[in-house]
Amino acid sequence: MVPHLTTALSGPLLDLEKRMLASMPDIEHWFRTQWLEHSSPFYASVDLRNSGFKLAPVDTNLFPAGFNNLNPEFLSLSVQAAMVAVEKICPEAHRLLIIPENHTRNTYYLQNVIALSHLLKAAGLDVRIGSISPEITEPTTLAAQESNTLLLEPIVREGNRIKLKNATLGDFDSCAILLNNDLSGGIPDILKNLEQDLIPPLHAGWHTRRKTNHFAAYNQVIAEFADMLKIDQWLLNPYFESCEGIDFNSGTGEECLAIKVESLLKRIQKKYDAYGIEQVPYVIIKANAGTYGMGIMSVKSADEVRGLNRKKRNKMSVIKEGQQVTEVIIQEGVYTFESIDGAVAEPVVYMMDHFVIGGFYRVHTSRDADENLNAPGAHFAPLAFEKPCTLPDCTDAPDTIPNRFYAYGVVARLALLAAAIELENADPMRESLAA
Numbered sequence: 001m002v003p004h005l006t007t008a009l010s011g012p013l014l015d016l017e018k019r020m021l022a023s024m025p026d027i028e029h030w031f032r033t034q035w036l037e038h039s040s041p042f043y044a045s046v047d048l049r050n051s052g053f054k055l056a057p058v059d060t061n062l063f064p065a066g067f068n069n070l071n072p073e074f075l076s077l078s079v080q081a082a083m084v085a086v087e088k089i090c091p092e093a094h095r096l097l098i099i100p101e102n103h104t105r106n107t108y109y110l111q112n113v114i115a116l117s118h119l120l121k122a123a124g125l126d127v128r129i130g131s132i133s134p135e136i137t138e139p140t141t142l143a144a145q146e147s148n149t150l151l152l153e154p155i156v157r158e159g160n161r162i163k164l165k166n167a168t169l170g171d172f173d174s175c176a177i178l179l180n181n182d183l184s185g186g187i188p189d190i191l192k193n194l195e196q197d198l199i200p201p202l203h204a205g206w207h208t209r210r211k212t213n214h215f216a217a218y219n220q221v222i223a224e225f226a227d228m229l230k231i232d233q234w235l236l237n238p239y240f241e242s243c244e245g246i247d248f249n250s251g252t253g254e255e256c257l258a259i260k261v262e263s264l265l266k267r268i269q270k271k272y273d274a275y276g277i278e279q280v281p282y283v284i285i286k287a288n289a290g291t292y293g294m295g296i297m298s299v300k301s302a303d304e305v306r307g308l309n310r311k312k313r314n315k316m317s318v319i320k321e322g323q324q325v326t327e328v329i330i331q332e333g334v335y336t337f338e339s340i341d342g343a344v345a346e347p348v349v350y351m352m353d354h355f356v357i358g359g360f361y362r363v364h365t366s367r368d369a370d371e372n373l374n375a376p377g378a379h380f381a382p383l384a385f386e387k388p389c390t391l392p393d394c395t396d397a398p399d400t401i402p403n404r405f406y407a408y409g410v411v412a413r414l415a416l417l418a419a420a421i422e423l424e425n426a427d428p429m430r431e432s433l434a435a
Helices: 014-022 024-037 071-090 106-122 210-231 254-275 310-317 400-428 428-434
Strands: 042-049 055-061 095-100 125-130 141-144 150-157 161-164 176-180 197-199 240-243 283-287 294-299 327-334 336-339 343-352 354-362 378-382
Touching: 014 024, 014 150, 024 210, 024 400, 042 400, 055 210, 055 400, 071 343, 095 106, 095 150, 106 125, 106 150, 106 176, 106 197, 125 161, 125 283, 141 336, 176 294, 176 378, 210 240, 210 327, 210 354, 240 336, 294 310, 336 354, 343 400, 354 400, 400 428
Parallel strands: 095 125, 095 176, 125 150, 176 197
Antiparallel strands: 042 055, 042 343, 141 150, 150 161, 240 327, 283 294, 283 327, 336 343, 343 354, 354 378
């Protein structure tokens, strides 16, 4: 299944795709040199938006939860990438413990954990699933999608190690622990000061991470990349601002928000005017930390954030695990003019280590081209990527399927590189070593 791109095959994005194809050797060499300087996250997913005049990442997730939506035909790519990723962390690893999210009754999420564990088993690892949820006090079998089941085992801590204790299956002590839990609610005591390798590191969790830090790092990456290709970096980069000290319930910070929204809309309008773009600029306001499509709204005027009604205040004030929103990122909205069966769609690219391993389309039948699609009612088109993102056909038109998806893979890897720099900057060991 390949989506329809409802834009004319002309304009700045088509020219950009042509430039990428012509520069493919230089691009791939540039990426190789970057990965000599920076350590790639173990895995990540990147949400992209393609407006026909702009292609940009709008979110980067370091605890991806959609492995069940990937094209199974690309499993061999995923296995090879997983082998490389594991060898970097723990070269002699034989066992791997996965810690999932605590909302363990979500059957689609459980199917993701199953798919992830199968992938890692195919990479030669003995994998078991351990839970830090207080609800899981004994081995528990849960129903997932497609009539599958998942065994969750309670984690115990002994000294500075965490293990599984199971009289039937035997005890399980792993070299490394893979977190598929984004730690939105903070770091639980059981995970603090472990001698085992935690993947990703604890400071990748949303208790620490901020989207503004990620996009600041992306600004750094895209400036160098755009200079290499001699392109306008705006074509690949969403503008953003931030506001702190927000309290949506009381209205605190409302004027700061309105001023930043108005300023950002004016900056976007200047670019639209320069490129002859007729659409109306908009921005996305969302919590500066967290996922799951919570705490997000789309606005086209500063007046829309003044005097919010109770429903919108409640929607914006709380995110996952009841965390209060006190700071937001105001991000340039990027239209999506891709559709599947008439429904708007956006590509999501998955990576392990620094390799693209596939992707899918997030599709929403009741959302518009200027709205967030990561919302209840979304579904996925897992077969969207007919060919791997890394194999363009330089003899064919820029907007043919492998070439469009190559461009997606390039932009996703730029976001991945930004995440690597972001994690380096946030590493608490960096400060202690500098001291």
